[in-house]
Amino acid sequence: MSSKPSARTSPDRLRKASGSQSLEGNTRRPSPTPPTNKPSRTEPFTPNRIPPSMQNFSSKQVVSDSVAEKKLLHANQKESSNDLADKFGPSLSLADDKLVPPGSSAQSIGTRGSVEFGSEDEKKTSEQGVGLSSAKVSDGAGSLAKTSGSAKTSGRAEFVESGKSSMYRASTSSDVSDESTCSSLSSVNKPHKSQDLRWEAIQAVRARDGALGLNHFRLLKRLGCGDIGSVYLSELTGTKCYFAMKVMDKASLASRKKLLRAQTEREILQSLDHPFLPTLYTHFETEKFSCLVMEFCPGGDLHTLRQRQPGKYFTEQAVKFYVAEVLLAMEYLHMLGIIYRDLKPENVLVREDGHIMLSDFDLSLRCAVSPTLVKSAAVENEGLKKSSGYCVQPACIEPSCIQPSCVAPTTCFTPRLFSSKSKKEKKSKTKNEVGNQVSPLPELIAEPTSARSMSFVGTHEYLAPEIIKGEGHGSAVDWWTFGIFLYELLFGKTPFKGSGNRATLFNVVGQPLRFPESPAVSFQARDLIRGLLVKEPQHRLAYKRGATEIKQHPFFEGVNWALIRCASPPEIPRPVEFERIRVPPASSSEKAAMAVGMPDQKGSDNYLEFDFF
Numbered sequence: 001m002s003s004k005p006s007a008r009t010s011p012d013r014l015r016k017a018s019g020s021q022s023l024e025g026n027t028r029r030p031s032p033t034p035p036t037n038k039p040s041r042t043e044p045f046t047p048n049r050i051p052p053s054m055q056n057f058s059s060k061q062v063v064s065d066s067v068a069e070k071k072l073l074h075a076n077q078k079e080s081s082n083d084l085a086d087k088f089g090p091s092l093s094l095a096d097d098k099l100v101p102p103g104s105s106a107q108s109i110g111t112r113g114s115v116e117f118g119s120e121d122e123k124k125t126s127e128q129g130v131g132l133s134s135a136k137v138s139d140g141a142g143s144l145a146k147t148s149g150s151a152k153t154s155g156r157a158e159f160v161e162s163g164k165s166s167m168y169r170a171s172t173s174s175d176v177s178d179e180s181t182c183s184s185l186s187s188v189n190k191p192h193k194s195q196d197l198r199w200e201a202i203q204a205v206r207a208r209d210g211a212l213g214l215n216h217f218r219l220l221k222r223l224g225c226g227d228i229g230s231v232y233l234s235e236l237t238g239t240k241c242y243f244a245m246k247v248m249d250k251a252s253l254a255s256r257k258k259l260l261r262a263q264t265e266r267e268i269l270q271s272l273d274h275p276f277l278p279t280l281y282t283h284f285e286t287e288k289f290s291c292l293v294m295e296f297c298p299g300g301d302l303h304t305l306r307q308r309q310p311g312k313y314f315t316e317q318a319v320k321f322y323v324a325e326v327l328l329a330m331e332y333l334h335m336l337g338i339i340y341r342d343l344k345p346e347n348v349l350v351r352e353d354g355h356i357m358l359s360d361f362d363l364s365l366r367c368a369v370s371p372t373l374v375k376s377a378a379v380e381n382e383g384l385k386k387s388s389g390y391c392v393q394p395a396c397i398e399p400s401c402i403q404p405s406c407v408a409p410t411t412c413f414t415p416r417l418f419s420s421k422s423k424k425e426k427k428s429k430t431k432n433e434v435g436n437q438v439s440p441l442p443e444l445i446a447e448p449t450s451a452r453s454m455s456f457v458g459t460h461e462y463l464a465p466e467i468i469k470g471e472g473h474g475s476a477v478d479w480w481t482f483g484i485f486l487y488e489l490l491f492g493k494t495p496f497k498g499s500g501n502r503a504t505l506f507n508v509v510g511q512p513l514r515f516p517e518s519p520a521v522s523f524q525a526r527d528l529i530r531g532l533l534v535k536e537p538q539h540r541l542a543y544k545r546g547a548t549e550i551k552q553h554p555f556f557e558g559v560n561w562a563l564i565r566c567a568s569p570p571e572i573p574r575p576v577e578f579e580r581i582r583v584p585p586a587s588s589s590e591k592a593a594m595a596v597g598m599p600d601q602k603g604s605d606n607y608l609e610f611d612f613f
């Protein structure tokens, strides 16, 4: 079985860490205190505003940094990172590769650790629009032509950071509450899992005992730990159904101001139903712990898998498969108004069938979005020119479509919301399409283009320039990280990595994209990376039309988007012999769980006790 060995322990990651860092603990994610003097959300957005990372310095520094930033913005792309560092040095508070959040003392940051300097102002706005997703089917004929290829969504996407909501039950309750009894978690609403034995096992226990709790699970092995909790391989006792259970200590979350992150992750997980995203089978609270029961991925993560490849990079064929699946997952997230913000190989897990599962949503940003189905003359004509194999099955506009003939360059994971169209409308549409026989599918535009966040969130090597510069960022950051991800899988390294975090950030902002001479990578792959790693977000591929734009890139030629989950994965993990995992008889799950420390206590006796039981 492969747990995600952390990036923290791989040799090239360790080199980046500063001497004082704990390499054992969960140092991947710093938990800086959010700066107190963040600009208000109501302030007008100015492109060259002072980056958040500079805002807690003296006014003198801020002024000079502001000037430095402007210089940087116009800097010759060929300028070396050292030159930039000289100009820019004091502005970013990075000491010895440790990112020091403004207004807080130095905190250790693990290599490839995700960083988060949230803006309180953003968080306050959170109640405004979460869950406002609404789909609009627009016939928009000609709209693409009129806007030179840029489809217009209805543009109703406003910033909403993961926010306070009445859903979180603070640590005051000692009752076991099993939220999976609520309809939002029932398999009825998760069509991809309706045949799943694990659902049935969970339902059977619930029918027998009422709510689920820790006492229903046998925790077998710790799989890994993150910033807000630890993940355990668990068996629903007596069922031989295995899960990954994330256990979070509520008091520790509260004291470390991580409640919001935990809540964000839970709410997002609850809303997902997609083959390449985690299924949350149940969630329950005990007096001390908040537990998320998810699908277990025995294949480890793509970072670990990459290290095992000859040359530490994947073949282009394998890369195409993995990134295509990630792209579909990201498309779905954007359609739900979720900007992921933390794509990296460490967060892409491999399921038992070799397909991927994108994990880790606590840094995601939620915003309102209006997915729009655009059927335009332009798309039709272009579609006809491009491919004779376009899907003409009317059924393909339904969410569950897996018609073998469907090779349309658009998703079949269309939002359920579209089915809200009246039967009459549907009928006439179907008639028309059958009549035409050659009509391409309407194009789904699900990009939350107006979302804005000022948070400093992500992983150094993957941070988009607009995040580093503090210009405010939106969904385009996911397409930047997608470009870095593609590059790393193909070349075995990220493009802007410097000798430390500080140098990396300067490289991201100021260095041009370069490709190594080896391994040899196709022109199409490099062209796609070039399109994605454009420093100005508004010129970046997918800025306007999201995943739809990327899916049409020649790199993905031949990918059957609708059937990719039936395609053979590059590698299938060895089956896990669950029975051979030794569980000491004496400890009950509940007791052992009580011994769980939070990640920053890793290495303490508590953790050792809890490793296997």
Ligand SMILES: Nc1ncnc2c1ncn2[C@@H]1O[C@H](COP(=O)(O)OP(=O)(O)OP(=O)(O)O)[C@@H](O)[C@H]1O
Pocket (backbone or CB within 6 Å): 003, 004, 005, 028, 029, 223, 224, 225, 226, 227, 228, 229, 230, 231, 244, 246, 278, 294, 295, 296, 297, 298, 301, 347, 349, 359, 360, 361, 362, 363
């Ligand atoms: N569903 C899963 N199946 C198998 N292993 C998992 C699963 N989910 C998480 N893990 C393992 O547990 C580790 C911790 O996961 P977790 O999501 O808590 O931490 P993380 O990815 O570091 O994120 P964060 O710091 O935001 O909590 C992961 O690194 C991974 O190795």
